[in-house]
Amino acid sequence: MNWRIFALGLALSAAGATQALASSTVFVSAFAGPWDNSANPTMVYGVGDNASPVVLALGGATSITISYVDGLVSAFGGVAPTVDALGYVGSAFGSGVGLSGIGSSGTPFPSFFIDPNNTGPNIFLAALIGTFTNSSGVIVGTPFAPGDGPFVVAVPSGASFLSLGVNDDIFSDNSGGWDINVAGIGAATPEPSTWAMMLLGLGGLGLARYRASRKAAVA
Numbered sequence: 001m002n003w004r005i006f007a008l009g010l011a012l013s014a015a016g017a018t019q020a021l022a023s024s025t026v027f028v029s030a031f032a033g034p035w036d037n038s039a040n041p042t043m044v045y046g047v048g049d050n051a052s053p054v055v056l057a058l059g060g061a062t063s064i065t066i067s068y069v070d071g072l073v074s075a076f077g078g079v080a081p082t083v084d085a086l087g088y089v090g091s092a093f094g095s096g097v098g099l100s101g102i103g104s105s106g107t108p109f110p111s112f113f114i115d116p117n118n119t120g121p122n123i124f125l126a127a128l129i130g131t132f133t134n135s136s137g138v139i140v141g142t143p144f145a146p147g148d149g150p151f152v153v154a155v156p157s158g159a160s161f162l163s164l165g166v167n168d169d170i171f172s173d174n175s176g177g178w179d180i181n182v183a184g185i186g187a188a189t190p191e192p193s194t195w196a197m198m199l200l201g202l203g204g205l206g207l208a209r210y211r212a213s214r215k216a217a218v219a
Contacts, residue, residue, distance in 0.1 A: 023063075023183040026164070030073040030081070030174035034110045034129035034165030039137035045110045046103070050171040052165040054180075055133075058155055061184030064162065067149035068131060070174050073179035075126040075168050086147050087127030087167060103169025109159075111167050112122050128178065132159035166197030211212040 016046075033050030035043070058064070075088070083089075083094030086111035111123040123129075123145045129145035132155060141156040145167070164180060 002007050023181060024056065025069055025179055026054050026056065027177055027180045028164050029177040030166055031171050032165040033171065034143060035131050035133065035139055035163045036137040040139050041140060043113045045108045046169040046171065047105050047107055053165040056162045058160060058162060058184065061155050063152060063154045064182055064184040065196055066146040066151045067181045069179040069181050071176060073126050073166060073176040073178060078172030083126050084115050084148055085128035085178055087124035089124050102152050105169045107169050109169055110143060123167060125167060129167045130162060130164050131203050132156055133161045134158055135160045
């Protein structure tokens, strides 16, 4: 057996075990707002009739990828769900939303708070909106619109959760929902068994180097 190759492989396997890959598909209802208004009083949107956001624990992730999988949403009572995570792009329902960020109720859309100048980005009604929060539901960083994705975003320092919902001001007449996949690569802390395997591999490399030097000396 080539102990040097074996030890190197053991050490590399242990090092690779420090990376944790996770993927989850969640259902985002058309009633869900993208964050909790009560936890963010300076970023209140809508008329307050939205359901709780969909919240996912980040589990130490350093970056995540958000992708639309399936499903449709309607932002109007009596209108069948027709739009994916991009919202009402290019339709009469979407016109004006990207210019002001204010809905027909006179209250802001969640997208109103994506633009630092509060002038409203070009994000349409019923688009998917995401944001990071701490353990108390307070927003960390700036909300964003993943669209259909794949949308890759770095997790800001201090964030513990991903929060997802719909860009709207009146939620009670909405219908439908989306299946959204969230994949993240986390810098997980190695378990004791992983540390042991890594140390064993590094020790094996040291032994292999020692034996090679002894052979050279004898020669």
